Amino acid sequence: MNVKRDIIVDTTSKKMMPIILAFGLYTMIGSKGAGGGFQGGCIIAAAFILHSLIFGFIEGRKKIPESWNTFFKSFGLHLYCGCGLLSIIASNFVAEFLNYSAFWPIANLVGTHEARAMQVELIIEVGIGITVFAAFVSMFYDLAWKDDDELEDEVIK
Amino acid sequence: MINTVVEQFPALIVTTGVFSAFTILILGLLSRKICYYIVLIVTAFHFILSIFTLQHVLTKGRIHYWFGGWRPPWGIEYVVDELNAYSLIVILFLGLLGIIFAKRSVEKEIEERKLPTFYTVMQLLISGCCGVVVTGDVFNLFVLAEVASLSTYALIAIAGGKALRASYNYLILGSIAICFYLLGIGFLYAVTGTLNMIDMRIILQNLYENKMVHVGFVLVLVGLGIKAAVFPLHTWQPDAYTYAPSAVTLIMSTVVAKTFVYALIRLIFSVFTVNFLELYINAWNLVPWLMGVAIIVASILAYRQNNIKRMLAYSSIVNVAYIVLGISFFNSQWSLSGALVNILNHAVAKGCAFAAVGAIVYKTGIKDVGALAGLANKMPYTSGALLISMLTLIGIPPSAGFVTKFYLAIGCLEMQNYLMLAIILLGTLLTLAYFLRVIEQLYFREGNSTQKEEVPFSMLAPTMFLAILCLAIGIFWLTGIPLEFLKKSITSMGVIFR
Numbered sequence: 001m002n003v004k005r006d007i008i009v010d011t012t013s014k015k016m017m018p019i020i021l022a023f024g025l026y027t028m029i030g031s032k033g034a035g036g037g038f039q040g041g042c043i044i045a046a047a048f049i050l051h052s053l054i055f056g057f058i059e060g061r062k063k064i065p066e067s068w069n070t071f072f073k074s075f076g077l078h079l080y081c082g083c084g085l086l087s088i089i090a091s092n093f094v095a096e097f098l099n100y101s102a103f104w105p106i107a108n109l110v111g112t113h114e115a116r117a118m119q120v121e122l123i124i125e126v127g128i129g130i131t132v133f134a135a136f137v138s139m140f141y142d143l144a145w146k147d148d149d150e151l152e153d154e155v156i157k
Numbered sequence: 158m159i160n161t162v163v164e165q166f167p168a169l170i171v172t173t174g175v176f177s178a179f180t181i182l183i184l185g186l187l188s189r190k191i192c193y194y195i196v197l198i199v200t201a202f203h204f205i206l207s208i209f210t211l212q213h214v215l216t217k218g219r220i221h222y223w224f225g226g227w228r229p230p231w232g233i234e235y236v237v238d239e240l241n242a243y244s245l246i247v248i249l250f251l252g253l254l255g256i257i258f259a260k261r262s263v264e265k266e267i268e269e270r271k272l273p274t275f276y277t278v279m280q281l282l283i284s285g286c287c288g289v290v291v292t293g294d295v296f297n298l299f300v301l302a303e304v305a306s307l308s309t310y311a312l313i314a315i316a317g318g319k320a321l322r323a324s325y326n327y328l329i330l331g332s333i334a335i336c337f338y339l340l341g342i343g344f345l346y347a348v349t350g351t352l353n354m355i356d357m358r359i360i361l362q363n364l365y366e367n368k369m370v371h372v373g374f375v376l377v378l379v380g381l382g383i384k385a386a387v388f389p390l391h392t393w394q395p396d397a398y399t400y401a402p403s404a405v406t407l408i409m410s411t412v413v414a415k416t417f418v419y420a421l422i423r424l425i426f427s428v429f430t431v432n433f434l435e436l437y438i439n440a441w442n443l444v445p446w447l448m449g450v451a452i453i454v455a456s457i458l459a460y461r462q463n464n465i466k467r468m469l470a471y472s473s474i475v476n477v478a479y480i481v482l483g484i485s486f487f488n489s490q491w492s493l494s495g496a497l498v499n500i501l502n503h504a505v506a507k508g509c510a511f512a513a514v515g516a517i518v519y520k521t522g523i524k525d526v527g528a529l530a531g532l533a534n535k536m537p538y539t540s541g542a543l544l545i546s547m548l549t550l551i552g553i554p555p556s557a558g559f560v561t562k563f564y565l566a567i568g569c570l571e572m573q574n575y576l577m578l579a580i581i582l583l584g585t586l587l588t589l590a591y592f593l594r595v596i597e598q599l600y601f602r603e604g605n606s607t608q609k610e611e612v613p614f615s616m617l618a619p620t621m622f623l624a625i626l627c628l629a630i631g632i633f634w635l636t637g638i639p640l641e642f643l644k645k646s647i648t649s650m651g652v653i654f655r
Binding site for chain 2: 067070071073074075077078081082084085088093094095096097098099100101
């Protein structure tokens with residue numbers, strides 16, 4: 001079935017997407033202090049879901065294939081958990097899991113409080129954000145994806 | 158700050174477990190074969206770490222681990238004492254054997270493309286269970302219990318077919334259970350303002366008369382009771398055990414069941430303490446009677462089953478009832494010892510039974526008791542293991558099951574509750590009755606084929622090892638060496654005998 005493309009919807013979504021992505025990134029790492037990883041991940045996922053809604057699921061799947069989605073889901077967790085494990089290893093098994101203030105050598109260079117803030121902002125929040133983003137996108141596709149025979153009616157040519 | 162490396166181990170077991178689970182997911186995209194070996198190596202490594210943890214606890218005292226260096230009650234704290242370390246070893250040991258068993262069994266029962274996900278979820282399940290056991294924070298316990306439970310739902314459903322309904326049933330009941338638990342700790346948090354177990358125990362001491370505490374206690378008890386399949390709340394369990402893949406049933410009946418039984422013991426004795434129970438002793442005295450009913454009713458239900466996995470599932474309900482019966486007589490040291498001993502005994506015996514049944518299903522596809530005729534000639538080692546595990550569950554000396562019932566019987570005598578003693582003996586007879594059906598089919602009926610066909614070594618080895626352990630552990634308990642350890646565990650629960 002051919003559906004006429006709507007120029008308003010197309011253009012608006014194209015213009016909006018970079019802004020949504022930038023806002024998501026700002027929420028994730030732009031603000032000072034902890035928090036915002038989950039929300040940032042949600043906003044970035046919203047941009048991709050918008051793309052899939054406007055340009056079709058096949059186009060969306062081309063942008064992020066299933067395997068990359070799986071990879072991102074794990075990778076975010078690896079960043080978070082790896083950062084925690086690294087603080088154990090880097091302190092030679094003296095500091096606890098996720099005790100960023102003992103994170104060598106950053107803690108020695110910029111001070112323990114700054115090191116703590118940097119870990120939370122740049123590694124932990126990004127890790128949470130990536131996992132949340134990937135999980136939301138894959139959840140959306142799990143609900144929206146249809147089998148090949150059903151798909152023929154849906155594809156916008 | 159940490160004094161010795163061993164203090165890191167409880168936290169390392171949980172965190173590296175989760176880390177490796179998601180590594181499996183990534184590596185599964187590249188190669189499907191490698192997934193199994195990662196789970197195996199990681200779990201074996203964790204098992205070794207758990208032995209060092211127990212050794213440290215026994216020689217240097219309990220471990221307090223503050224996550225991120227934040228002091229409790231604000232930060233999350235992991236506390237490991239004798240009871241934790243013991244449960245941790247039981248869980249990781251049975252998990253390791255379950256994973257060794259899983260390889261060939263799962264290859265036959267599950268599609269190949271699902272294998273990376275299967276092993277990811279399996280690793281998450283074991284890490285979640287370890288987390289529940291080592292944590293000293295009630296909210297953290299909720300989170301890790303959810304990790305373990307969600308993994309279990311997925312593992313049951315992975316085979317498809319009838320398992321989907323069983324899994325959905327468990328999903329609904331499990332979610333209700335965890336909501337009850339969460340609501341319960343919500344009430345407790347409202348009155349105490351803390352989530353740390355040790356802190357909560359101290360603050361609760363002055364609040365035993367408070368109605369919020371009563372509601373919280375009941376909600377926590379019911380929530381964890383559903384998860385541990387304590388008798389009137391067990392309805393999800395037989396279906397889930399019957400339709401799950403064999404390896405999953407093996408891990409669920411040992412690892413998951415014991416985790417929630419541990420959580421129940423920890424919440425009742427370490428957070429609410431014996432003083433609270435004594436204050437409401439009349440209400441609490443209903444519990445042993447309920448468990449008495451559970452032993453009889455679940456045994457009769459087990460007798461009526463044709464499906465052998467279902468029969469073993471009802472037998473699990475009976476054994477959980479024994480554990481809860483043990484902890485309900487908290488004034489008797491023997492009774493509490495019986496409960497703690499049964500955590501290991503039942504895990505080993507039921508693990509062995511489910512492994513043997515899994516092996517039989519793998520080779521012959523037989524699921525009903527009536528079709529087992531003459532299998533002892535065909536699969537002598539597997540049948541032998543099944544026989545030993547059933548004798549253990551009945552409680553023939555010197556097997557491990559005998560020790561449980563012996564301790565519980567002494568406990569009943571100490572409490573001068575002779576009717577309960579009679580119920581335990583009746584339960585033993587009923588167990589004999591329903592397992593005798595299986596034993597008769599295996600050994601005293603002629604089968605149509607006498608050709609020997611055994612399962613692969615990777616399935617036979619854990620089964621035989623568990624069968625040997627059934628006897629070895631029984632003899633080990635009977636020597637009296639671990640009595641000191643049991644006493645220490647009971648003290649670490651917070652029970653002090655006058």
